[in-house]
Amino acid sequence: MKARRKGVAANSKRTPTVRRIRPAITPVPRPSWPGLLSPPGGRPGPASPPPSSPAASASSSAAAASSTAAQGGAPALDALGGRPVDLAVDLGRGLVLPNPVTVASGPFGYGVEVVDLADLSRLGGLVTRSTSLKPRSGQPAPRMAEVAAGLLLGMGPQNPGLEAVLDRCAGVWARWDVPVILSLCADSAGELGEAVRRLEGEAGIAGLEINLSCGGGGRGGVIPGLDADAAASYVAAARRGTDLPIIAKLTAQAPDVRAIARSVEHAGADAISAINTLPGLVPSADRSGPALGSVYGGLCGPAIRPIALRVVWEVAQAVDVPVIGVGGVACVDDVLDFLAVGASAVGVGVAALADPMLPVRLADELADACRALGARAVRDLVGTALPARPGPPSTRGAEWAR
Numbered sequence: 001m002k003a004r005r006k007g008v009a010a011n012s013k014r015t016p017t018v019r020r021i022r023p024a025i026t027p028v029p030r031p032s033w034p035g036l037l038s039p040p041g042g043r044p045g046p047a048s049p050p051p052s053s054p055a056a057s058a059s060s061s062a063a064a065a066s067s068t069a070a071q072g073g074a075p076a077l078d079a080l081g082g083r084p085v086d087l088a089v090d091l092g093r094g095l096v097l098p099n100p101v102t103v104a105s106g107p108f109g110y111g112v113e114v115v116d117l118a119d120l121s122r123l124g125g126l127v128t129r130s131t132s133l134k135p136r137s138g139q140p141a142p143r144m145a146e147v148a149a150g151l152l153l154g155m156g157p158q159n160p161g162l163e164a165v166l167d168r169c170a171g172v173w174a175r176w177d178v179p180v181i182l183s184l185c186a187d188s189a190g191e192l193g194e195a196v197r198r199l200e201g202e203a204g205i206a207g208l209e210i211n212l213s214c215g216g217g218g219r220g221g222v223i224p225g226l227d228a229d230a231a232a233s234y235v236a237a238a239r240r241g242t243d244l245p246i247i248a249k250l251t252a253q254a255p256d257v258r259a260i261a262r263s264v265e266h267a268g269a270d271a272i273s274a275i276n277t278l279p280g281l282v283p284s285a286d287r288s289g290p291a292l293g294s295v296y297g298g299l300c301g302p303a304i305r306p307i308a309l310r311v312v313w314e315v316a317q318a319v320d321v322p323v324i325g326v327g328g329v330a331c332v333d334d335v336l337d338f339l340a341v342g343a344s345a346v347g348v349g350v351a352a353l354a355d356p357m358l359p360v361r362l363a364d365e366l367a368d369a370c371r372a373l374g375a376r377a378v379r380d381l382v383g384t385a386l387p388a389r390p391g392p393p394s395t396r397g398a399e400w401a402r
């Protein structure tokens with residue numbers, strides 16, 4: 001937490017972390033946004049949908065509006081004729097996000113650290129840093145390494161423990177408009193259940209996210225997100241202890257994410273978020289060992305976006321609960337891409353660390369994109385790229401099969 005605040009302080013004499021990492025996560029502009037008006041500050045958008053799809057008719061009305069503008073009329077930014085866009089996202093069990101752009105677990109800590117840097121009330125949701133029942137000190141320094149198109153993080157689930165977090169933050173969250181989703185991590189399903197039961201009667205928590213990349217509950221002590229039974233046991237333990245909405249956060253490390261997704265849905269998850277960081281390694285500058293104190297780090301940023309899009313694509317076809325796409329979101333076209341492959345909402349991770357105002361801007365730009373596309377509700381853009389019938393899984397290795 002401290003390091004991030006120092007990184008963005010205006011008068012800090014330290015090398016500002018956020019400025020250093022910005023080039024690694026800044027979106028690369030695409031050459032054109034076919035048939036649509038370019039969104040402010042965003043890269044150009046996805047390829048045109050097939051002519052028969054709902055997005056195609058929305059796209060053609062936006063194109064018509066655009067051509068009116070090109071013929072000398074007023075700039076036609078609104079194919080809806082001024083009607084409002086419905087941005088709300090229903091994640092189930094009473095958790096309705098005001099818009100689909102959330103901040104993913106981690107970059108904003110517990111929110112209280114960034115109140116002066118971002119207008120939290122305009123976020124779709126804020127997922128806290130993962131918290132365990134007991135305090136955890138995290139990994140030894142160095143904890144960050146910049147890599148092409150991303151960042152390698154070796155922090156571990158450092159946190160002051162659930163009691164301290166509730167003491168310091170729960171009362172503040174209760175006064176906020178933004179839905180605060182508490183991320184929990186645990187070494188076992190039993191420990192998670194205990195943490196969840198401790199939350200009874202706490203105001204200010206809109207939902208829980210279960211970090212399935214953390215803990216040793218899988219077969220042979222591997223992380224629960226790799227094992228369908230272990231993942232289900234975590235979610236079931238949380239489900240038994242609370243009526244709060246539960247989001248299960250998957251890892252792309254699982255060989256078949258569809259099996260894990262079905263398993264957590266069956267165990268009572270109301271929504272699924274995907275993905276967490278992916279393990280990577282870089283050597284130190286003098287190549288005498290690994291750069292990070294933790295040896296391995298979690299890779300995040302644009303480098304992992306196609307993996308996250310693939311996972312959302314597969315999970316959205318496997319389950320009926322809403323999916324939150326996380327991984328490399330840095331501009332509005334990334335948001336549109338995630339919606340197209342089946343995400344109902346997105347989580348902004350490391351890009352929010354570099355630019356804390358980005359998530360709010362993305363929500364505004366998404367509303368503009370909906371208007372340009374003629375979409376009255378953001379849910380109209382969900383799943384437009386998905387096949388009519390479930391397609392083959394990535395485990396089949398389709399790119400090598402022909």
Ligand SMILES: Cc1cc2nc3c(=O)[nH]c(=O)nc-3n(C[C@H](O)[C@H](O)[C@H](O)COP(=O)(O)O)c2cc1C
Nearest residue numbers: 104105106129130211275276300301327328349350
């Ligand atoms: C500084 C930082 C801290 C993070 N802490 C957590 C965490 O506590 N729990 C968790 O589930 N994910 C954590 N993540 C992972 C993000 O929530 C997200 O899944 C991942 O970074 C991929 O998204 P991105 O590419 O947009 O960063 C963290 C990410 C960052 C950048």
